[in-house]
Amino acid sequence: MKYTKFVATAFVAAAATGIAAGTGYAAPADPAPAVQQAAPTVQGTDHGVDYTVAVSNANDIVTQVTGGQFSLDATGKTVLLKNQAGDVVTQVPLVGALAGKQYGLIAAIDNDGSKLTLTSVSAPLSSAQDIDSQGWFFSELQHAALGGVIGGILGAFLFGIGAIPGAIIGLLIAGGQPLIDSGSAYFSGQP
Numbered sequence: 073m074k075y076t077k078f079v080a081t082a083f084v085a086a087a088a089t090g091i092a093a094g095t096g097y098a099a100p101a102d103p104a105p106a107v108q109q110a111a112p113t114v115q116g117t118d119h120g121v122d123y124t125v126a127v128s129n130a131n132d133i134v135t136q137v138t139g140g141q142f143s144l145d146a147t148g149k150t151v152l153l154k155n156q157a158g159d160v161v162t163q164v165p166l167v168g169a170l171a172g173k174q175y176g177l178i179a180a181i182d183n184d185g186s187k188l189t190l191t192s193v194s195a196p197l198s199s200a201q202d203i204d205s206q207g208w209f210f211s212e213l214q215h216a217a218l219g220g221v222i223g224g225i226l227g228a229f230l231f232g233i234g235a236i237p238g239a240i241i242g243l244l245i246a247g248g249q250p251l252i253d254s255g256s257a258y259f260s261g262q263p
Contacts, residue, residue: 119161121153133190141185151179151188164190209258212251219246 113126121140128134135142140155151164166177176193203211220243227238243251 119159120155120157121161128189135188135190137186137188142179142181142188143185144179144181151181151190153188205254205257205262209251209254212247212254213243216243216247216251219243222246 113124115122115124117123122138123135123140124137125133125135137153140153140161143152143154144150145152145163149166151166153161153163155161164177164179166179168175178191178193180189180191181187220239223242223245224235224239227233227241228235
């Protein structure tokens with residue numbers, strides 16, 4: 073029979089998955105001590121201005137420069153960085169749009185203009201997105217699809233229960249409780 077190699081491969085894959093997912097009876101490990109990491113910094117030189125950029129503990133962006141000076145433009149909506157010759161090296165808009173969302177920044181410049189602290193007044197990148205029960209169910213179904221295929225093959229050729237019941241059992245095993253919960257929400261008409 074030409075399906076023998078395919079079925080044997082699927083059975084070995086299913087058995088390996090079952091062995092890998094087996095329950096362990098070891099005592100839980102002690103939690104690792106928390107490691108405090110320093111904030112990442114970026115250093116460089118641009119048009120004669122040396123700069124260091126870091127993120128503070130309050131998630132502000134702090135930039136220190138030598139050989140240049142920060143200032144606000146006439147409208148107060150853009151921070152300018154000028155080098156010793158008075159040339160504008162860069163401009164930072166304090167309001168704008170990113171990924172279709174408005175953002176705002178508050179700029180604090182020290183007295184000599186060598187330090188700039190930017191604080192966000194809105195967080196455009198933390199955009200949580202609501203999904204409906206249909207999207208949740210189809211996402212979970214997609215994750216469990218391989219289990220359904222393997223279950224269908226095993227059910228049809230090895231265990232004699234049929235491809236459809238084997239596929240349903242394979243989906244439920246691979247999808248687990250998240251698939252059951254999402255299916256319950258979808259088929260009960262929850263939003």
